[in-house]
Amino acid sequence: MISVSRATAVARKEIRQLLRDRLTFGMIIGIPLLQMTLFGYAINTDVRHLRAGVADLADTQLSRMLIADAEASQVIDVVERTHSAEELRALLRKGTIYVGVVIPRDFERRVQSGHRVAAQLMVDGSDPLVLQSARGLLDLPVPGRARRVPAAGAARTFELRAYYNPERRSEVQIIPGLIGVILTMTMVLFTAVAIVRERERGNLELLINTPVRTIELMMGKIVPYIAIGLIQVSLVLLVGSIVFRVPIRGSLVDIYLSAFAFILASLSFGLLLSTVARSQFQAAQMTIFFLLPSILLSGFMFPFDGMPRAAQIIAEVLPLTHFVRMIRGVVLRAATIEEVGSEILPLAIFFAFTLAIALVRFQKRLD
Amino acid sequence: MSDAFAIEAKGLTRRFGDLTAVDHVDLSIPHAQIYGFLGPNGCGKSTTIRMLCGLLMPSDGAATVLGLSIPREAEKLRSKIGYMTQRFSLYEDLTVEENLEFIGEVYSIARRRRHERVEELLELYRLRDRRQQFAGTMSGGQRQRLALAAATLHEPELLFLDEPTSAVDPQSRRDFWESLFALCDSGTTVLVSTHYMDEAERCHSLAILDRGALVAEGPPHKLTAEIAETVLEVQAADLRAARSALDGISAVESIAQLGSRLHALIDAELADPAETVKRTLAEAGVEARVEQVEAGLEDVFVSVTRQRGEESRS
Numbered sequence: 219m220i221s222v223s224r225a226t227a228v229a230r231k232e233i234r235q236l237l238r239d240r241l242t243f244g245m246i247i248g249i250p251l252l253q254m255t256l257f258g259y260a261i262n263t264d265v266r267h268l269r270a271g272v273a274d275l276a277d278t279q280l281s282r283m284l285i286a287d288a289e290a291s292q293v294i295d296v297v298e299r300t301h302s303a304e305e306l307r308a309l310l311r312k313g314t315i316y317v318g319v320v321i322p323r324d325f326e327r328r329v330q331s332g333h334r335v336a337a338q339l340m341v342d343g344s345d346p347l348v349l350q351s352a353r354g355l356l357d358l359p360v361p362g363r364a365r366r367v368p369a370a371g372a373a374r375t376f377e378l379r380a381y382y383n384p385e386r387r388s389e390v391q392i393i394p395g396l397i398g399v400i401l402t403m404t405m406v407l408f409t410a411v412a413i414v415r416e417r418e419r420g421n422l423e424l425l426i427n428t429p430v431r432t433i434e435l436m437m438g439k440i441v442p443y444i445a446i447g448l449i450q451v452s453l454v455l456l457v458g459s460i461v462f463r464v465p466i467r468g469s470l471v472d473i474y475l476s477a478f479a480f481i482l483a484s485l486s487f488g489l490l491l492s493t494v495a496r497s498q499f500q501a502a503q504m505t506i507f508f509l510l511p512s513i514l515l516s517g518f519m520f521p522f523d524g525m526p527r528a529a530q531i532i533a534e535v536l537p538l539t540h541f542v543r544m545i546r547g548v549v550l551r552a553a554t555i556e557e558v559g560s561e562i563l564p565l566a567i568f569f570a571f572t573l574a575i576a577l578v579r580f581q582k583r584l585d
Numbered sequence: 586m587s588d589a590f591a592i593e594a595k596g597l598t599r600r601f602g603d604l605t606a607v608d609h610v611d612l613s614i615p616h617a618q619i620y621g622f623l624g625p626n627g628c629g630k631s632t633t634i635r636m637l638c639g640l641l642m643p644s645d646g647a648a649t650v651l652g653l654s655i656p657r658e659a660e661k662l663r664s665k666i667g668y669m670t671q672r673f674s675l676y677e678d679l680t681v682e683e684n685l686e687f688i689g690e691v692y693s694i695a696r697r698r699r700h701e702r703v704e705e706l707l708e709l710y711r712l713r714d715r716r717q718q719f720a721g722t723m724s725g726g727q728r729q730r731l732a733l734a735a736a737t738l739h740e741p742e743l744l745f746l747d748e749p750t751s752a753v754d755p756q757s758r759r760d761f762w763e764s765l766f767a768l769c770d771s772g773t774t775v776l777v778s779t780h781y782m783d784e785a786e787r788c789h790s791l792a793i794l795d796r797g798a799l800v801a802e803g804p805p806h807k808l809t810a811e812i813a814e815t816v817l818e819v820q821a822a823d824l825r826a827a828r829s830a831l832d833g834i835s836a837v838e839s840i841a842q843l844g845s846r847l848h849a850l851i852d853a854e855l856a857d858p859a860e861t862v863k864r865t866l867a868e869a870g871v872e873a874r875v876e877q878v879e880a881g882l883e884d885v886f887v888s889v890t891r892q893r894g895e896e897s898r899s
Contacts, residue, residue: 419674419676419677420670420672420673420674421674421675421676422674423640423670423672423674424668424670424674424675424735425674425691426640427638427640427663427666427668428663428688428691428692429660429663429664429691429692429693430691582640582659582660583639583640583641583642583656584635584640584641585641585642
């Protein structure tokens with residue numbers, strides 16, 4: 219016999235508990251809000267404002283007008299000016315720019331002839347969305363060459379050269395970044411439950427009465443996971459290169475150095491969660507809360523440059539953003555650790571900051 | 586530094602919100618003794634122990650443990666004390682030996698000495714055959730021996746035991762107390778909390794706690810000798826009739842049944858209590874044997890907790 223009143227009593231109790239569990243309640247509200255904000259606002263597959271470099275070798279009034287028009291299209295923002303295509307290529311490899319505009323010395327003559335492409339676009343093709351956006355510039359009219367539709371036989375304004383992923387396979391783009399997503403998920407969760415589990419099982423009361431120091435406890439919790447993290451990196455690289463034929467162009471040492479910095483940042487954040495969460499379940503919930511923006515804002519799924527400023531600022535705080543930049547640079551563009559090293563500093567700051575808060579928060583007391 | 590007392594506390598108080606768990610407790614516990622905290626669940630035994638270990642901040646008052654001021658110098662105290670928690674707090678997914686090795690490492694005991702100690706303790710606490718067994722699969726008595734081994738591994742001067750025998754059979758309890766006396770003989774001070782009268786009776790000295798307050802203190806024999814009431818033992822065929830007859834005497838402060846006998850606490854002001862009781866019982870037609878007896882610890886416990894209950898009611 220099903221008793222309605224018993225069922226109602228249970229339901230009432232559940233609702234009461236839910237209202238008292240602020241975290242769960244917050245997530246019930248927070249996740250839909252977060253998702254809607256992310257998908258509806260921050261994520262934009264129509265990528266604009268790509269960071270670009272220009273090598274204007276012609277340096278004429280006409281060439282400057284072309285660059286101004288390209289900027290006016292909002293597809294690119296010129297952030298670097300160089301004197302050779304070679305320098306642009308270096309910036310592209312470092313990840314400073316996504317697009318390089320090369321205007322050759324004989325630009326005016328090419329425009330006049332009308333049958334030769336006037337200039338070149340170099341694009342970081344490892345991200346298909348970036349490539350697609352840059353494509354929109356190909357038929358940008360040259361100010362002098364007035365015409366509405368490209369006449370038959372007339373050349374386009376730009377020729378496009380896609381670097382790093384000429385076949386435009388998205389798995390090449392996805393897999394290096396996926397290392398970061400997997401590490402975020404596992405590293406943060408493991409350490410997030412680490413201390414909470416001890417508290418739940420009663421071990422902590424014994425442990426805090428021993429001379430073990432907080433920092434020792436924290437380090438002891440971190441170190442095993444560094445090894446686990448590096449094993450995960452190896453696994454993804456191995457499967458990635460064998461199954462998905464992802465080219466590993468950079469050095470393995472550089473890959474592991476980048477991963478090491480990222481793992482530390484993720485683990486210390488997990489520890490911080492562990493000092494906040496009251497149960498293992500809460501720790502897991504908080505991990506998901508962190509994982510979602512990491513995946514969506516880090517540039518792993520959508521190009522960083524396509525996001526509005528506010529989303530970019532949040533993304534800069536997330537360790538995954540910096541790791542995705544590093545790992546793609548090293549794996550796909552053969553960048554060296556020196557070239558992408560500027561991304562290590564934010565990771566180091568994140569690590570030091572979260573660990574410091576975790577240490578302060580964790581008291582060797584029960585109250 | 587040698588102090589007269591292992592533990593000294595003045596006005597030790599702990600509040601959790603509106604609840605005062607420990608209310609101005611004063612303690613002076615000498616070295617190399619077994620000192621007991623006796624009281625029901627929720628009387629503040631655990632909270633007091635945790636404050637003395639430095640695990641909880643006192644809301645008020647101060648304590649000195651082994652010459653160190655608590656909670657300020659709690660970290661310095663860690664290696665000098667051992668603490669056996671009320672709930673089994675070793676790792677259930679580690680073996681007996683792994684647990685002890687881990688504890689030894691946490692206390693920074695050098696490898697060779699550590700191995701020696703672990704062997705000694707496995708022998709002493711009859712765990713040698715169980716060294717490879719997971720702690721989670723052991724019985725209550727075995728866990729308790731393991732916990733005691735872990736708490737004494739680093740040879741602490743002072744040992745806190747929070748209801749160590751609550752999940753243990755009588756034989757294991759007896760063995761456990763033998764172990765405590767052995768530790769005490771070798772100079773260790775032991776502070777043990779319990780709600781068993783027979784265990785309390787074994788302590789050198791005893792504090793009775795009731796709702797956060799220390800209501801009586803002293804060696805068990807002294808506590809029983811100094812009881813404020815007269816204790817009468819009543820044996821009768823019809824205990825229920827005897828009881829209701831005794832209820833009619835205003836000087837009878839409490840009645841407790843112990844097997845086939847009643848213990849009645851009688852106001853000491855009453856002259857010739859045995860005669861009064863006998864007469865009342867006879868008038869009620871209850872055949873009974875009434876005898877004035879020495880108080881037991883149970884009587885003391887009833888006496889001191891009842892007094893406070895009346896005070897708080899009035």
